[in-house]
Amino acid sequence: MTDDELRAEVEGWLAEHWRGLPAHHESFGRDPRSEWLGKVRDAGWAVPRWPVDRWGRGLSNEQARIVERAFAAVGAPGAGQDRSNLWANTALAHAADGFREEIVPRLLAGEVGMCLLYSEPGAGSDLAAIRTRADKVPDEEGGGWRVTGQKVWTSGAAVADYGMLIARTDWDVPKHRGISFFFLPMKQPGVEVRPLRQITDEAHFNEVFITDAFVPDDHLLGPLNGGWGVLQTALAYERSVMGDAARGPRSGAGGPKGDHSLLGLAREAGRIDDPVVRQQVAQAIAWRTLNRLNTARAKAELAQGTSSPIMSLGKLAMSRILHEEARVRTLLLGAESLLQGPDHPRAEDANFLALNAYFTSIGGGTDQIQRNIIGERVLGLPREPEVDRALPFREVRAG
């Protein structure tokens, strides 16, 4: 099929089917866009790069972009999930045949709510130190796995149907080698979800207490004790998304959006002629602009087939941007930043952003872990020796 034929087909299909969406949606939980997403999936537009016998169209990267652009042009969601859908990509790559056939199409249509069950109170940066256990139920007793442990920093757990879970399945080997990756059914006794109140006074995350919960055998993804490898592909998706986007002010007040919002606030606050303020506002805007330029260059280099080291820098860059923007906003407001509440939206924004910046600088791997990753995987510096790397996990000191 030529590019023009493809473009004509996808545009024709959109003209026939696309009628807009229901007003509101949540990114976790069941997606009210499911009906539309199901149509997109059935037409093969959801994952155009995947083979035709795997919900896709077997298109090249270039042709898939034609599809994505056609969807973007009319504002229709659902195309290009072969690049963006963490859950479906993980399941496609690692789920056993039968379960994959069942779960992938439902994930592509947003019919199942998902959450991540990785971090634990005792396993944050050192994620391989998880102590949630999955024990095999003997086949003569019906098979499957019984899971017990505690997970934390789980978005969408209350509405999720499945959690992508890492749990320890072998305690007598070093920590990275005894972990398995499961789809844990969330709607069962033994899975208790409690909201976690954050420093911003919001509760976007949950703690999940798992007590003797059941996982069927075919919900194991990848090899038994090979969960660490499955996790790496899943984590890479999450980190690249965090460098591209971060939340803005909660109230929406405080001047125009985007790069110039600091400039707007500086004007409003009557500080725009203060040379000290100008330096700091300009530098904060510059960092955000440089990150945008880096991302654009990385994408262009990837499109030309050159591998780019820049992609891994976005999240680290965004941490600095968010912390610095919040600091400059506070500087601009002065004593007004002492206030909170709906009558003081500018102060609300500055204070919220100052605290929420940690979402990016701690979440999805702290800045310090991110620097390790850049140093080791991009710059090729040697790893720090780890005293527990070769020890059977049972003997590793915890707490």
Next chain:
Amino acid sequence: MTDTLLRPVPPATLTHDERSALVDSVRRLLADRCTEGDVRRIIDSDSGHDRALWRALADLGIAGLTVPEAHGGAGLAATELELVMEEAGAVLLPAPLISGAIAAALVPDLDGLAAGERIAAVAFTGRHGWAPGDTVAVAGGRITGTARFVADAAIADTILIAGDDGVFAIEAADARITPLPVFDRTRRMADVAIDAPARQVADAAAVAPARDIGVVALAGEQAGGARRMLEMTVAYARERHQFGRAIGSFQAIKHMAADLLLESESATSAARDAAQQVAERSASADAAVALAAFACADAFVRVAKDGIQMHGGIAFTWDHPAHLYLRRARSGAQLFGDSDGWRDRYLTALEAQA
């Protein structure tokens, strides 16, 4: 001389493959003719200029890279100039490339410039001046006074004075040129005392675009220098062992390296974006040039500074090249104005857009 605003053929940008070929040929020449040993030899010389190397660069078309083809140059755009400057910056090339690019933007048909037969230096005065103490004035058909910190003036054949009254050309032989004892010996500068007939060669409107070309070229040089300094530092951190481990395995070093990679890559992005916007004469080019000016200057200074710290004692020695990069970074951070000034101009440009 023609008016720069009536340039008949717009500068050309190359395809991806043509650019790679250009960069490769420059890189090969510099690897052969501008080694660390060559740089040290050149900076130890009185003039700071290697005529044979300059001839080789001219033969490759680099001396007249942005000179229009009609005047014997390669007729390429700011985007290509920036890429060449990244290579030049990586090896600390001591050659009058930035001055030449500015001169070509001011006076596209300047005699002998494209062929590298004559060297031009440019003094910015008035609104676009950056060096303190400049006293140049045009009155009664004469141009008089002293232009300060004029890069490459001591090796120039022609000096262009670019100010608010227009652009004036002076034969170097007609000026009193006093070389300055510069800290960065790869970038020679001189004070130029003038008392000559005012021979105008371009309109004042040519000055700002030419200065932008200079900033883009310098930004490319800084991005290339930062990248090479970081590569050198990371390579050393992999090899140097203390406490039985490569020092790069220590997070204290590794985390600095990660931060410097962000600085260095951001500098490259800023320099290339500014070059692109200048080449396209984009409406937001002012902001892009200002951003590149301070982002690249600051990045190079930081990478060179921290790079020395990460090396430890070896880089505190004269024989290690790291200090040459820090010197280059520090001189670039003053040329065309300092980062605080550019940050302020960046905000002014954004205010004008908003």
